[in-house]
Amino acid sequence: MTLIENPFNEVVRKGTEISGARLVGFLAAPSGRPEGDAVEVAAAIPADWQGQPLCLKIVSADGLYESRNAYAVAPDWVGGRADLSYPSTHEKEALAYPGSQIAGLVSLGDCRQSLGQVAPIFWGRNVETGFAVLLNTARSDETFLTFPDQPDLEDVTCEATRSELRTAFDTRCDLPPGVVAMGTIEAVVVSFKNGEMGPEEHLSLRFGAAP
Template sequence: MVMFQKTCLALLMLPTIAAADPASKVTLIENPFNEVVRKGTEISGARLVGFLSAPTGRLEGNSIEVAAAIPVAWRGQSLCLKVVSADGLYESRNTYRVAPDWGGGRVVLSYPSTHEAEALAYPGSQIAGLVSLGDCRKPQPLVAPISWGRGGGDTLSILLNTARSEETFLTFPEEPDLEDVACEAIASDLRTAFDTRCDLPRELAVRSAIEVVVISFKNGEMGPEERLNLQFGAVP
């Protein structure tokens, strides 16, 4: 099962021949790099906080590597990379530009952190991140996955801020053959930025995009549904 999951993730983040030099195709346009380490937490209203694969433990080595699976349809446009810790104390938010001839696939993003020690102190299970279409001043609802650390982890996950809901589920209205996903609470006492993890089924590895509906229950009552448009960076 673990080997199959790794194979699926490799397919999801597979680079393409069209992007022979992918590092030059997606460029960081922020200067300086937008990154902060807070002394106190800030409440965020965002529901979807992460769409990524990451190791559960701390990153090996002493440097951060962030890669993204960027759809070919995003060529010539801006994207926003957001990374945040579960306690909300570490956060980065930066805009990148995708080249007009981008061929789709996986690319390692420039991440010139000046707070590597603080970021690396968190295990991968307490880091969330994603890329969204559009610059960081006004990102759009289309999101694509990142990997945190070299190679990421064994599972692609969605990380949510559910305001400490007791139960959260993912449903797939366009894919009736897919079973609902029961999400789990993050194992941390400090869950300000996100509190829930949902591991995506391996069947999604063959799709380029899918709509996901998030349903949460708190105090026995169902909260409002939220629809997520997940892009997997696959090349058509």
């Protein structure tokens, strides 16, 4: 993976900015602070993304730390996990957040395109399993993740994230372990607020090597 952005696009804000994005994270991260003094990021990148750009987006729950950078996938990429160059100049601020308060994902296409296919990232060293989807549901009362094309998978009941400031995302959906082997999962987010169902959000989740 080759980092395209120069300089690296990263910001630490004094005040929050509200984003309209519903899907904010698709990742595996430690519950506490990552190990080490440098930000380490990897991603599970599908084989059929070869030769195309991808966008890595990272944001803290309070919205004060954010980065957004494009990378080029090698033309001969065969799929799997890859380390992503992350030349942060704000390591102290980024690493101050526990993994539970960081969201991130990679999406196919450069950072100017709307989200389509997304793949998970690994935030921190020695993080292997436990993928979760992080959402901004505008403080919905209940949120569920369903898998219409996989009737054997049970719906996921999502939970509110444990953070005082939940500006960028407020809900966590832990994915069943078996979905990783499926390669591609089509999921639907359904939220309820004050007894009313909000609009559905369709997600195309990719898991690395499988096309």
